[in-house]
Amino acid sequence: MATTSQPTSTGARIALHPCYSEQAHRHFARLHLAVAPACNIQCHYCNRKYDCSNESRPGVVSELLNPEQAVQKALAVGAAIPHLAVVGVAGPGDPLANPDRLFATFRALAAKAPDLTLCVSTNGLALPKHVDELVKYRIGHVTITINCVDPDIGARIYPWIFWNHRRIRGRKAAEILIAQQQKGLEMLVEHGVLVKVNSVLIPGVNADHLQEVHRVITAKGAFLHNIMPLIARPEHGTYFGLTGQPEPTVEQLRALQAACAIQRGATGMMNHCQQCRADAVGLIGQDRGAEFSLEKVAAMTVDWQAAMAKRAAVRTAIERRIALNAQIHHLNRPALLANQGARSRQRETLRMAVASNDGRTIDAHFGHAREFLIFDVAPMGARLVERRNIDRYCSGPVTCGDAAPALSNAIAALHDCTLLLCARIGFEPWRALEDAAISPNSERAGEPIIDALLAVYGEWRKDVRHPVQTPATGLCA
Amino acid sequence: MAFRIVAHCTNCWACLSLCPQQAIRAASPHFQINADRCTECVGDYADPQCASICPVEGAIIDAAGQPLNPPGSLTGLSPEFPTLSSTS
Numbered sequence: 352m353a354t355t356s357q358p359t360s361t362g363a364r365i366a367l368h369p370c371y372s373e374q375a376h377r378h379f380a381r382l383h384l385a386v387a388p389a390c391n392i393q394c395h396y397c398n399r400k401y402d403c404s405n406e407s408r409p410g411v412v413s414e415l416l417n418p419e420q421a422v423q424k425a426l427a428v429g430a431a432i433p434h435l436a437v438v439g440v441a442g443p444g445d446p447l448a449n450p451d452r453l454f455a456t457f458r459a460l461a462a463k464a465p466d467l468t469l470c471v472s473t474n475g476l477a478l479p480k481h482v483d484e485l486v487k488y489r490i491g492h493v494t495i496t497i498n499c500v501d502p503d504i505g506a507r508i509y510p511w512i513f514w515n516h517r518r519i520r521g522r523k524a525a526e527i528l529i530a531q532q533q534k535g536l537e538m539l540v541e542h543g544v545l546v547k548v549n550s551v552l553i554p555g556v557n558a559d560h561l562q563e564v565h566r567v568i569t570a571k572g573a574f575l576h577n578i579m580p581l582i583a584r585p586e587h588g589t590y591f592g593l594t595g596q597p598e599p600t601v602e603q604l605r606a607l608q609a610a611c612a613i614q615r616g617a618t619g620m621m622n623h624c625q626q627c628r629a630d631a632v633g634l635i636g637q638d639r640g641a642e643f644s645l646e647k648v649a650a651m652t653v654d655w656q657a658a659m660a661k662r663a664a665v666r667t668a669i670e671r672r673i674a675l676n677a678q679i680h681h682l683n684r685p686a687l688l689a690n691q692g693a694r695s696r697q698r699e700t701l702r703m704a705v706a707s708n709d710g711r712t713i714d715a716h717f718g719h720a721r722e723f724l725i726f727d728v729a730p731m732g733a734r735l736v737e738r739r740n741i742d743r744y745c746s747g748p749v750t751c752g753d754a755a756p757a758l759s760n761a762i763a764a765l766h767d768c769t770l771l772l773c774a775r776i777g778f779e780p781w782r783a784l785e786d787a788a789i790s791p792n793s794e795r796a797g798e799p800i801i802d803a804l805l806a807v808y809g810e811w812r813k814d815v816r817h818p819v820q821t822p823a824t825g826l827c828a
Numbered sequence: 829m830a831f832r833i834v835a836h837c838t839n840c841w842a843c844l845s846l847c848p849q850q851a852i853r854a855a856s857p858h859f860q861i862n863a864d865r866c867t868e869c870v871g872d873y874a875d876p877q878c879a880s881i882c883p884v885e886g887a888i889i890d891a892a893g894q895p896l897n898p899p900g901s902l903t904g905l906s907p908e909f910p911t912l913s914s915t916s
């Protein structure tokens with residue numbers, strides 16, 4: 352696929368976004384630039400000494416960047432972390448309350464790193480006004496925080512907004528905010544921009560109302576709904592924190608997410624969000640922000656064209672891996688459960704190696720395979736453990752490239768596997784593998800990996816006269 | 829006739845770009861209004877822009893030293909609570 356431009360289909364765009372796709376968030380990195388200080392509304396769960404808590408964890412302060420610094424940081428991170436795919440602006444205030452700073456940043460990034468997906472998170476108040484400009488920079492994704500569609504509820508969440516040069520309070524403020532959010536959502540969907548909706552679950556305020564929010568935003572075409580728990584601690588100095596507003600329990604959150612998920616035609620629910628810091632760098636849950644402080648970034652020189660080429664190569668490799676994982680995804684969970692079971696269950700798990708070029712079928716010649724897919728297979732399914740490159744098992748430059756040492760490297764790489772599945776294998780390696788107590792099997796050439804694994808597993812159980820449960824080939828998550 | 833930003837200011841930037849007179853400066857330890865430029869927005873807007881977006885009670889005061897946004901007026905917290913600006 353094209354590697355220097357952004358993917359265009361909705362599925363591809365989601366698949367590459369670490370905040371939206373569970374698969375992608377394990378592989379791709381995202382960077383949030385704290386370039387937008389000002390905000391145009393007040394939320395009762397926010398203390399403006401800290402970053403916006405819609406996207407960040409409350410109580411966090413990021414280092415504010417001007418647009419030049421932000422661009423420099425993004426390019427430096429994109430060079431050092433080639434799996435960077437997404438650059439977002441989410442704070443510390445509302446990006447669209449800082450349009451000059453936001454668009455100056457996006458303009459420069461669109462020129463120097465056009466492969467990176469740009470995104471923003473906003474409260475939505477200024478969204479309709481800026482949709483055209485956002486579309487101009489090919490914004491792939493916008494997150495809108497929508498906590499209600501009812502102004503009476505909104506009045507209990509938002510004490511005021513700044514609108515048309517005035518401070519507006521109470522129900523009227525909520526009415527305007529809600530109208531702008533909904534209009535913005537509709538306009539973005541019309542332009543084909545992906546819209547994720549964040550909602551903060553506030554017990555006793557909008558808890559019973561968020562299913563209605565879910566229904567409305569789904570009908571309008573939001574593609575993902577992320578319901579986050581309110582965080583309200585007195586030490587954060589927020590209105591909710593100081594007035595003793597309770598936080599939701601895990602059960603309340605789960606129950607609501609589940610109730611939304613079963614609505615007809617429901618938008619995807621997101622449950623891997625960890626409320627990452629707004630200036631976080633790296634994979635979600637793996638914060639590398641400290642490596643890229645203002646000072647350190649200013650001292651870096653970046654070849655942004657070389658960095659872009661490197662990112663393209665990494666992306667292609669990751670996409671292949673995601674495609675493979677997607678196929679085995681539905682079998683993962685049951686296998687994990689099986690692995691977590693009693694020891695008797697663990698003994699039923701068999702480690703198998705697969706030689707595959709396309710990552711879908713058994714299509715590689717053992718002698719040509721540079722890497723093997725290692726699976727744990729149990730009665731309930733198969734789980735990809737890792738990919739092993741046989742060169743890692745190389746015993747040294749003197750012996751590398753020689754046929755016999757290549758074989759011993761491969762055998763070393765497969766030392767813990769009971770079975771090896773490949774498309775073809777020569778007589779000599781066959782013997783060598785058997786001597787190493789690894790059973791080669793080329794009978795499943797051309798078959799889909801998972802089907803083949805489960806079938807071979809079943810045969811093996813029979814052979815060794817262990818009690819066999821039927822492999823659950825039709826398992827779905 | 830001019831307003832003043834005082835120590836409660838959290839340097840949130842919200843006011844700066846709204847001032848029709850470019851009277852506000854990002855300064856340390858807090859933002860500042862140039863008294864020579866500030867017109868209190870008279871002639872430009874019905875409400876003074878800085879004081880209409882400022883999220884911090886007591887951060888902007890008028891010529892008489894009175895806060896444009898007195899305690900409780902923005903947060904809805906009664907003054908017996910510590911204000912958002914005085915918690916740290």
Ligand code: SF4
Binds near residue numbers: 831849852868
């Ligand atoms: S009152 Fe108006 S003119 Fe004076 S500093 Fe505030 S925004 Fe500027």
Ligand code: SF4
Binds near residue numbers: 837841859888
């Ligand atoms: S809006 Fe208020 S708190 Fe923010 S910078 Fe201006 S005076 Fe300071």
